[in-house]
Amino acid sequence: MGAVPPFLLYALALPVGGLLDQGHHRRLNICAAVLITSSLSSLAFTNSHHHHREAGGGKYYAVLLCALPLGLGQSIFFLSSSHTARTWLPRRPGLAIGVVNAGAALGGSVFPLVVTSLTNAHSFRVAVLALAAIAGAQSIFVVGFAVAHPQHFRPVKHAASATPCCGSFLLCWRRRQQQQQQRLLRAMDDKAVMLFTAALCVVFAGILSIPFYLPTWSSLLLLRPPHHHFQPSATPTTNHRNSNGGGGMKISLLTILNLSQLPARTLSSLLTDHVRARHLHACVLLAAALVLPPFWLRLASASASGGAHPVEQGTAGSTVSGDDGGGQGAVTPAAAYAFTVVYGILHGGIVALTQNDLQEVLVARSARSAVGRPRERGRERCGSALVVAGEVRDSEDSEEGGELVGEYGQLSGLVYTLASPFMLAGPLVCGRLVDTVGVKGVGIWAAGCFGLGAVVMGVSLFVDGSVGKNKRSLARVVGDRLSQQPRVSCGDVSG
Numbered sequence: 001m002g003a004v005p006p007f008l009l010y011a012l013a014l015p016v017g018g019l020l021d022q023g024h025h026r027r028l029n030i031c032a033a034v035l036i037t038s039s040l041s042s043l044a045f046t047n048s049h050h051h052h053r054e055a056g057g058g059k060y061y062a063v064l065l066c067a068l069p070l071g072l073g074q075s076i077f078f079l080s081s082s083h084t085a086r087t088w089l090p091r092r093p094g095l096a097i098g099v100v101n102a103g104a105a106l107g108g109s110v111f112p113l114v115v116t117s118l119t120n121a122h123s124f125r126v127a128v129l130a131l132a133a134i135a136g137a138q139s140i141f142v143v144g145f146a147v148a149h150p151q152h153f154r155p156v157k158h159a160a161s162a163t164p165c166c167g168s169f170l171l172c173w174r175r176r177q178q179q180q181q182q183r184l185l186r187a188m189d190d191k192a193v194m195l196f197t198a199a200l201c202v203v204f205a206g207i208l209s210i211p212f213y214l215p216t217w218s219s220l221l222l223l224r225p226p227h228h229h230f231q232p233s234a235t236p237t238t239n240h241r242n243s244n245g246g247g248g249m250k251i252s253l254l255t256i257l258n259l260s261q262l263p264a265r266t267l268s269s270l271l272t273d274h275v276r277a278r279h280l281h282a283c284v285l286l287a288a289a290l291v292l293p294p295f296w297l298r299l300a301s302a303s304a305s306g307g308a309h310p311v312e313q314g315t316a317g318s319t320v321s322g323d324d325g326g327g328q329g330a331v332t333p334a335a336a337y338a339f340t341v342v343y344g345i346l347h348g349g350i351v352a353l354t355q356n357d358l359q360e361v362l363v364a365r366s367a368r369s370a371v372g373r374p375r376e377r378g379r380e381r382c383g384s385a386l387v388v389a390g391e392v393r394d395s396e397d398s399e400e401g402g403e404l405v406g407e408y409g410q411l412s413g414l415v416y417t418l419a420s421p422f423m424l425a426g427p428l429v430c431g432r433l434v435d436t437v438g439v440k441g442v443g444i445w446a447a448g449c450f451g452l453g454a455v456v457m458g459v460s461l462f463v464d465g466s467v468g469k470n471k472r473s474l475a476r477v478v479g480d481r482l483s484q485q486p487r488v489s490c491g492d493v494s495g
Contacts, residue, residue, distance in 0.1 A: 002208075002212060002427065003194055003208060003212075003423060003424050003426070003428075004064060004067045004071060004424070005067050005071035005074055006208065007071065007423045008067075008072055008074070008420075009071055009074045010075070010204075010419060010420035011075075011414070011417055011421075012071075012072055012417075013075060013078075013079055013413035014410070014414055014417040015305075015422070016075055016077055016079050016411035016413060017410045017411075017412055017413025017447065018077055018409065018410045018413065019409075021409045025083070025147050026077045026143060026147060029076065029146060030143055031076060031138070032072075032076035032139070032490070033142070034073075035072050036069075036070060036077075036139065037071070038071035038138065039068075039069040039070040039073065040066075040128055040135060041132045042065075042163060043063065043065045043070075043096060043373055044126075044128035044129045044132065046233070051052045067195075077157035079409060080146065081103075081146070082355050084147065085099060085150070086359075086408070088147040094269045094272035094273035094274070094277075095273060097272075097356055097359075098268075099266075101269055101355075102262055102266045103139070104265070105348060106262060108261070109259040109262070110287070112132075112251060112258070113255055114130070115127045115128070116251050118130055124195060140278055142383065152209070156387045159492055171457060185296040191463050192364065192463045193361055193362075195456060195457075195459055196278070196361045196460045197415050197418050199454075199457050199460060200415060200419045201356075201422045201457035202453040203285065203350065204419045204422040204426065205422040205423075205426040206446040206448070207347075207423070207426070207446075207449075208342060208423065208427050209430045209446040209449075210292075210442065211254070211347070212430065213430060213439060213442045214253055214254065214257065214441060215250035215253065215254065215429025216434070217296075217434065229246060253340050256340045257344040258344070259344070260340070260344030260345050260348065261344050261347060261348030261351070263345070263348075264345040264347075264348030265348040265349070265352035266352075268348070269352050269353070269355075272353070272356040272360075276360065277353055277356035277357045277360045278357050278360060278361075278460065278461055280349075280353060280361075281350070281354070281356075282457045282458050284346060284349040284350055284463070285450045285453050285454035285457065286291065286450075286454040287346060288343070288346040288446075288447070288450045289346070289448075289450040290444055290451075291342065291343075291346065292343065292346075292450070293443055293446040295339045295342065295343070296440070296443030296447075296462055297440055297443055355412075357457075358411075362408060362411050426445075426449070429445060431447055433445055
């Protein structure tokens with residue numbers, strides 16, 4: 001159930017990205033604000049009346065129904081934030097995405113603490129309603145100020161046909177859909193784009209494994225004191241969690257995991273202004289694949305030898321433990337904290353570099369499509385649109401950087417949508433591995449996904465013919481060229 005909002009976030013990226021390319025930033029942000037605020041407010045009333053601190057109260061279908069609009073709203077804000085930030089910093093695309101990633105990491109560190117504190121002090125309903133109020137206040141700010149820069153963003157304009165559409169809205173809509181499908185089909189014909197999409201699919205299959213099962217790994221295997229038998233409860237309450245010390249440790253580890261991503265997300269995005277994003281991303285993935293198995297398996301094995309070995313593993317938080325073996329090899333909380341910090345740094349780099357990779361792949365595709373194509377005289381480029389005698393027309397063959405500016409949302413949404421099913425399938429596979437081989441299987445699965453993703457991404461680098469010719473970041477080169485182009489009035493950004 002926890003993977004449903006991330007799955008929807010990426011699955012709906014294609015239609016949302018197309019609307020962003022057309023300049024509907026403000027309209028989409030209004031829709032996202034309503035969806036997120038209403039879904040969180042509805043989630044607050046799903047808990048039972050008798051257990052005020054119990055999250056959901058066992059009403060799983062009601063919680064899932066509230067998660068659907070939440071995922072849609074998150075998808076809009078996720079794409080709109082990076083799409084808008086790039087227009088304000090055209091020469092520093094890495095810095096723009098780094099600022100967005102830093103805000104996401106900071107929010108992931110603060111909000112769990114706020115919700116947990118309010119739940120312990122008052123109730124689950126009060127905590128979620130407070131979170132909904134904070135989200136609503138932030139949404140008002142986003143709707144009012146988060147708009148694309150009118151000088152650096154050119155909304156996609158579709159070519160006007162020779163015959164008028166006779167006022168038929170359906171005919172115009174169908175023509176636009178055909179043009180959009182043609183652009184997407186041309187992108188899917190590019191081998192480098194498809195190889196990068198395959199690499200992203202593999203990475204997405206394992207990216208949620210460790211964050212989802214870190215509390216289970218810590219509380220059920222690592223952080224039990226010697227000679228302590230964990231007795232599962234059918235309806236665990238907050239007092240029960242506090243009595244065995246697991247609840248506070250879970251929140252601490254998740255907070256440290258998100259907080260350690262803050263410098264990693266920022267620095268990795270900043271580095272892409274000077275080096276190639278996919279080179280850096282492949283190195284980070286390879287490092288995670290090499291570091292994760294020794295840390296995860298060694299700590300889990302040491303904890304199991306210390307006596308806290310699970311006999312029957314079900315869902316996170318329900319485990320029957322065996323006999324203690326004296327606690328000689330029990331792992332200390334310091335070791336768990338150290339592992340969380342190391343993995344948080346690597347995880348932050350993996351998450352942040354995905355958007356920078358997309359910029360680089362799409363710019364390289366535009367550069368390859370422009371090779372050998374002479375520039376037409378008497379015409380000026382404006383994003384992905386072609387300005388001819390004051391009339392804006394769609395360009396089938398954009399120059400280098402055109403699709404980065406004018407069709408970034410649509411093409412990046414295509415990649416995200418194709419990779420979204422793996423985001424949902426990864427936690428399901430990990431759940432099956434936990435039931436069969438234990439929590440160790442989660443670390444092996446994540447390391448395998450990261451290693452295979454690094455290999456496939458390396459193959460995409462070799463297939464991309466323009467990668468090794470210039471050591472400078474492709475996105476930075478195109479940003480410099482776009483910022484030096486003369487300003488051509490293409491109309492105000494709607495929405």
